[in-house]
Amino acid sequence: MRIYLDHNATTPLREEVIQAMIEMLRDHYGNPSSSHREGAEARRRLDGAREAVAALVGAGPGQVVFTGSATEANNAAIRGALRARRPGRVVTTTIEHPSVSEPLEVLAGAGTEVLCVPVDETGRVEREALARALREPTDLVVVILANNETGTIQDLPAIAQLARPVGAHLHVDATQALGKIPVSLGDLQADSLCGSAHKFNGPKGAGFLAARDGVNLSPFILGGPQERRRRGGTENTAGLVGLGKAADLAGQALPERAREMARLRDRLWEGIVEKVPGVRRNGSAEHVLPNTLNVEFQGAAGDVLLEALDLEGVAVSAGAACASGSIEPSHVLSALGRSPEEARGALRFSTGHGNDTQQIDQVLALLPDLVARAREAAG
Numbered sequence: 001m002r003i004y005l006d007h008n009a010t011t012p013l014r015e016e017v018i019q020a021m022i023e024m025l026r027d028h029y030g031n032p033s034s035s036h037r038e039g040a041e042a043r044r045r046l047d048g049a050r051e052a053v054a055a056l057v058g059a060g061p062g063q064v065v066f067t068g069s070a071t072e073a074n075n076a077a078i079r080g081a082l083r084a085r086r087p088g089r090v091v092t093t094t095i096e097h098p099s100v101s102e103p104l105e106v107l108a109g110a111g112t113e114v115l116c117v118p119v120d121e122t123g124r125v126e127r128e129a130l131a132r133a134l135r136e137p138t139d140l141v142v143v144i145l146a147n148n149e150t151g152t153i154q155d156l157p158a159i160a161q162l163a164r165p166v167g168a169h170l171h172v173d174a175t176q177a178l179g180k181i182p183v184s185l186g187d188l189q190a191d192s193l194c195g196s197a198h199k200f201n202g203p204k205g206a207g208f209l210a211a212r213d214g215v216n217l218s219p220f221i222l223g224g225p226q227e228r229r230r231r232g233g234t235e236n237t238a239g240l241v242g243l244g245k246a247a248d249l250a251g252q253a254l255p256e257r258a259r260e261m262a263r264l265r266d267r268l269w270e271g272i273v274e275k276v277p278g279v280r281r282n283g284s285a286e287h288v289l290p291n292t293l294n295v296e297f298q299g300a301a302g303d304v305l306l307e308a309l310d311l312e313g314v315a316v317s318a319g320a321a322c323a324s325g326s327i328e329p330s331h332v333l334s335a336l337g338r339s340p341e342e343a344r345g346a347l348r349f350s351t352g353h354g355n356d357t358q359q360i361d362q363v364l365a366l367l368p369d370l371v372a373r374a375r376e377a378a379g
Contacts, residue, residue, distance in 0.1 A: 003315065004354065005363065008176060008348060011352055017201060020241050021245075028041050031234055032237060049245075057184065065209045068207060069205065070173065070175040071099035073195075073208060080218040086111070091138050093142075095331070097144060097173060099173075124287060127158070138167070140168060140171065141168045142172075143171075144173040146176045146180070149332040151284075169192070171193070180261065181254075181258065192212070193209075206239035206240050219232075261352060264355055268293060268363065271360070271361075271367075275368045276368055282346055291350050292348070292349075293348070295346065299375045302346050312366050
């Protein structure tokens with residue numbers, strides 16, 4: 001039996017999600033835009049999914065636009081916020097996901113002014129640097145709520161207080177936080193936020209963008225009336241119903257689930273400190289997702305250690321999953337001040353649905369020998 005400790009990359013589907021999707025695929029295949037009974041039933045279930053997602057993020061159903069992924073939602077929010085203000089001015093951070101940093105690079109090449117604010121050694125935005133960047137009118141501020149590699153959580157209300165006076169649209173990438181901590185559009189004081197089902201035990205290919213009332217979300221896919229003419233194309237009804245069911249489950253008993261994820265995460269970290277010399281935790285130990293642990297194993301190559309664990313039946317990550325195979329050090333760990341060698345020695349462990357104490361103890365039994373062998377191989 002394999003042990004899966006890479007829940008920040010993607011998560012296993014809950015059984016309830018699978019059943020909801022199967023029912024849609026088998027019994028409710030109508031086009032939601034059709035006016036007959038089959039279409040009306042598909043529309044009803046799609047509306048139910050929208051209500052569940054809205055409830056998860058403290059929004060109204062009319063504020064939620066379905067997308068194919070959080071990557072699409074980030075792109076849509078960025079381009080939509082700047083469409084009427086080009087070339088525009090954007091403030092972001094040095095630790096954003098590529099679905100934010102790459103479209104901003106393209107916009108910068110077309111004349112948009114893009115400022116990247118640094119973070120401190122724990123991965124939190126440097127307030128003074130952000131305040132300096134926001135001393136002049138700004139069109140868009142983009143910040144990741146919880147970092148996918150370190151789990152560090154930003155103080156979004158404080159960031160919003162700086163962004164609001166300069167007229168900036170504040171977009172929050174909440175993808176990694178959903179299902180792990182409470183997320184509310186209003187509490188974060190954000191103008192828009194996004195998420196993806198596969199990060200909280202739903203299917204891949206189903207995401208959303210939520211925006212507060214008064215925010216003008218420009219259409220980002222033309223060619224149909226779907227999503228109130230913001231995203232044309234026949235909806236992925238089975239995937240979106242799966243998203244809705246996953247959102248409903250993610251909101252249930254969240255404090256209890258978060259405590260269990262944190263208990264397993266802390267047991268793993270305490271065991272590593274006890275059994276393995278020469279380790280360091282990356283990111284904040286206080287302002288952090290309950291399931292995320294990023295550890296530098298000094299003198300070992302993270303990719304070698306990842307492969308050794310994989311051969312023993314344990315799945316973890318070296319850096320962000322979307323950058324696997326890359327020989328470049330993590331840009332997030334580099335932003336925290338880690339050298340390339342230190343960054344390459346890091347592994348990310350992330351707990352979630354299906355993990356238990358026995359699995360954590362089994363990993364701790366394996367790690368000392370595997371780390372010693374990886375260090376020996378590194379010379």
